[in-house]
Amino acid sequence: MANIKVPYLDLKAQYHSIKAEIDEAIARVLDSCQFVLGPEVAQFEKEFAAYCGTSECIALNSGTSALHLALLAAGVGPGDEVITVPFTFVASVATILYAGAKPVLVDIEPRTFNMNPAALDAAISPRTKAIVPVHLYGHPADMDSIREVARKHKLVVIEDAAQAHGAKYEGRSVGSIGDIACFSFYPAKNLGAYGEGGAVTTSNSEYARAIRMLRDWGQDRKYHHCLHGYNYRMEGFQGAILRVKLRHLESWTETRRAIVKTYNEHLAGADIVRPAEMPWARHVYHLYTLRADNRNALQAALLNAGIQTGIHYSTPVHLQPAYANLGYGPNSLPESEKAAREVLSLPLYPELTESQIQTVTDTLTALRCVS
Numbered sequence: 001m002a003n004i005k006v007p008y009l010d011l012k013a014q015y016h017s018i019k020a021e022i023d024e025a026i027a028r029v030l031d032s033c034q035f036v037l038g039p040e041v042a043q044f045e046k047e048f049a050a051y052c053g054t055s056e057c058i059a060l061n062s063g064t065s066a067l068h069l070a071l072l073a074a075g076v077g078p079g080d081e082v083i084t085v086p087f088t089f090v091a092s093v094a095t096i097l098y099a100g101a102k103p104v105l106v107d108i109e110p111r112t113f114n115m116n117p118a119a120l121d122a123a124i125s126p127r128t129k130a131i132v133p134v135h136l137y138g139h140p141a142d143m144d145s146i147r148e149v150a151r152k153h154k155l156v157v158i159e160d161a162a163q164a165h166g167a168k169y170e171g172r173s174v175g176s177i178g179d180i181a182c183f184s185f186y187p188a189k190n191l192g193a194y195g196e197g198g199a200v201t202t203s204n205s206e207y208a209r210a211i212r213m214l215r216d217w218g219q220d221r222k223y224h225h226c227l228h229g230y231n232y233r234m235e236g237f238q239g240a241i242l243r244v245k246l247r248h249l250e251s252w253t254e255t256r257r258a259i260v261k262t263y264n265e266h267l268a269g270a271d272i273v274r275p276a277e278m279p280w281a282r283h284v285y286h287l288y289t290l291r292a293d294n295r296n297a298l299q300a301a302l303l304n305a306g307i308q309t310g311i312h313y314s315t316p317v318h319l320q321p322a323y324a325n326l327g328y329g330p331n332s333l334p335e336s337e338k339a340a341r342e343v344l345s346l347p348l349y350p351e352l353t354e355s356q357i358q359t360v361t362d363t364l365t366a367l368r369c370v371s
């Protein structure tokens, strides 16, 4: 295999760029010995709520826990249906099953890879309780159209914003558009912890109160359990680390967007489909995902030139063996299946060097030159 010139991800480069601040934050937690929840986590909750424009943020131990508790707080349970998309990370669908409900899957809109609002109406039944749009790759879903359907049928909208910290829809931050929103701070996400992490944001104080209890064994006070709860608490270290990184997030996002501009300009002549940004969107480019025919051959050729890429996702959830019993066979959700065959994610992180960016665009243009 060729020498790796452009790794798909480089978490070390980012750590080194903020090492002094991070090391100081970790030392603070060690000194305080507040290892679970505690003041750093509470402060992070305030800062992240302010960033998203909500009154509440509840910090958790993963994005998966966030989806699970958001569904429970919304009252989703056995006998209910929840509508989401199959072209997403498995957690968007799996957590609906955690809550005891039935996932109902609708297809995506091919330009943004997000939920197609036109497919939503047809999927509503008397049992539908909630909709989980995913802001895939950092591009917001078409929230006005989705909220309009939700309003008509009195459904709860739960945003899966795990890939979209800081993304905007019509100028409004994701996390504040639906009734509840879920974020992941998995290390590779745009805002990543140094371990597992997640959060729910909402401006509904009843949902917030329920989620606060559910993350800590359903307690409203110590050893008084009024709900069937979980241990989904965020660690003190992660709160302190996320506070440091949140201060850099906007500048990192702007750097991602600048790199995307370069990618788009230099790849304009290549035989690939570049990612779209709708006029109403601020895309935060968690991923730069293009479409190409013969995608697997392209990925192999790039690797041969020292460029690592990713595929998000090679199999839509409804065609995964564990979810075959949801009842959607091949060709049932054609846009999702087509996307799964064509997508390829290029390296994209704020620490990419100019020469690495050029290596990517030169190589890809040479491999896919149109003339």
Ligand SMILES: *Cc1c(COP(=O)(O)O)cnc(C)c1O
Pocket (backbone or CB within 6 Å): 062, 063, 064, 065, 088, 089, 091, 092, 134, 160, 162, 163, 183, 184, 185, 186, 197, 198
């Ligand atoms: C990462 C991710 C999740 C799950 O978050 P974890 O923190 O890994 O549990 C959920 N949905 C989407 C779309 C994701 O990308």
